[in-house]
Amino acid sequence: MSRGGGKGPSLKDKLDGNELDLSLCDLNEVPVRELAALPKATILDLSCNNLISLPSDFCSLLHLVKLDLSKNRLQQLPLDFGRLVNLQHLDLLNNRLVTLPVSFAQLKNLKWLDLKDNPLDPVLAKVAGDCLDEKQCKQAAVKVLQHMKAIQSEQDRQRQRKLQAEREMEKKREAEQRAKEAQEREVRKREKAEEKERRRREYDAQKAAKQEMEKKTKKETVQTRKPASGSRPPQPPRHKHSWSRSVLRVLLFVLFCILCTLAACKLTELQRQPLCVSVNTLYEDVLAALQNHKTLQNMLQQNSQQ
Numbered sequence: 001m002s003r004g005g006g007k008g009p010s011l012k013d014k015l016d017g018n019e020l021d022l023s024l025c026d027l028n029e030v031p032v033r034e035l036a037a038l039p040k041a042t043i044l045d046l047s048c049n050n051l052i053s054l055p056s057d058f059c060s061l062l063h064l065v066k067l068d069l070s071k072n073r074l075q076q077l078p079l080d081f082g083r084l085v086n087l088q089h090l091d092l093l094n095n096r097l098v099t100l101p102v103s104f105a106q107l108k109n110l111k112w113l114d115l116k117d118n119p120l121d122p123v124l125a126k127v128a129g130d131c132l133d134e135k136q137c138k139q140a141a142v143k144v145l146q147h148m149k150a151i152q153s154e155q156d157r158q159r160q161r162k163l164q165a166e167r168e169m170e171k172k173r174e175a176e177q178r179a180k181e182a183q184e185r186e187v188r189k190r191e192k193a194e195e196k197e198r199r200r201r202e203y204d205a206q207k208a209a210k211q212e213m214e215k216k217t218k219k220e221t222v223q224t225r226k227p228a229s230g231s232r233p234p235q236p237p238r239h240k241h242s243w244s245r246s247v248l249r250v251l252l253f254v255l256f257c258i259l260c261t262l263a264a265c266k267l268t269e270l271q272r273q274p275l276c277v278s279v280n281t282l283y284e285d286v287l288a289a290l291q292n293h294k295t296l297q298n299m300l301q302q303n304s305q306q
Contacts (some may be wrong), residue, residue: 011038019043023068026050032057039063047071047091059083070094070114082106090141093117099124102155105148113141123147 011034014021020041027049035041042065051072059080067084070093082103087110094117114137115128127147131137262283265276 011035011041015041019045021045023047023049028052030054030058032061035061042066042086044068054078054081056080062086065089067091077101077104079103085109088112090114100144100148102148102152105145105152107145110141110145112137113144115140115144 045068047070066089068091074095089112097118114131
C-alpha cells in the first residue's frame with residue numbers, strides 16, 4: 001500500500017471479511033494492483049485521503065459493491081467509471097467534482113449515492129438533491145442515473161446526428177465528386193469533339209487548298225498552252241502564202257515549159273515530130289477559140305450599144 005509515496009503494511013492486514021478500510025491513510029494514489037489481488041474486498045473505504053484523481057485501471061475493480069471516496073480532493077472520475085457495474089453504494093461527499101462522466105449512466109445496480117459538498121453543475125446539483133437521509137440518498141441514486149442516462153441518450157443522439165451529418169456530408173462530397181468527374185468527362189469529351197472538329201476543318205481546308213492549287217496549276221497550264229496555240233494561227237497564213245507561191249512557181253514553170261515547147265515546135269526542126277504536131281494543132285485550136293470568143297464578145301458589145 002502506498003502511503004504518501006512510501007511503503008506501508010500489507011492490505012491483507014486491513015481486510016476484515018469483505019471490507020477493506022483504507023481511510024485516513026494519507027493516500028495520494030490508489031494501490032489498484034494490490035486491490036485487484038483482493039477480489040474478496042467488495043467493500044472499499046478510501047475516505048479522508050489526499051486523492052486528486054483515480055487511475056483509469058481503477059475501473060477494472062469490477063468486484064466492488066460499496067465504495068466510499070468521501071472527503072478527498074477528487075476533481076473528476078475516470079471516463080469509464082461506468083465499468084463498475086456491480087457498484088450499489090457510492091459515497092462522493094465533500095470532493096471537488098463538477099460533473100460526472102457519461103458512463104456513470106451504466107451503473108445500473110447503483111442504489112445509494114451521496115454528492116453533497118461538491119461544486120456540482122447547477123442542473124446536476126438540483127437532480128442529486130441534499131441526501132440528508134437514507135431515503136434521499138437512494139432517490140439521488142435513481143435521479144442521477146436517470147439524468148445521466150438522459151445525457152447519454154442525448155449524446156448518443158448528437159453522435160448519431162453527427163454521424164448522420166458526416167455520412168450525408170460524405171455522400172454530398174461523393175455526389176459532388178461524381179458530378180465534378182462527370183463534368184470533367186463532359187469537358188474532356190467536348191474538348192475532344194472540338195479538337196476532332198478543328199482537325200476536320202483543317203483537313204477540309206488543306207483539301208480545299210490542295211484542290212484550289214490543282215485548279216490553279218491546271219489553269220496556269222491551260223493559259224501556258226493558249227499563247228503557244230495563239231502564236232500558231234499566224235503560221236498557217238505563212239504556210240498558205242508559201243504554198244501559193246509554190247503553186248505559182250509551178251504554174252509559171254509549166255507555162256514556161258509550154259512556151260519553150262511551143263517555141264521549139266514552131267521554130268525548130270522538131271515541128272515535124274508527132275508531139276510537136278499535136279502541140280501545134282492544140283495551139284492553133286486554142287488561138288481559134290480565143291479569136292471566136294473575141295469576135296463573139298465584140299458582137300455582144302455592138303448589140304448592147306444598139
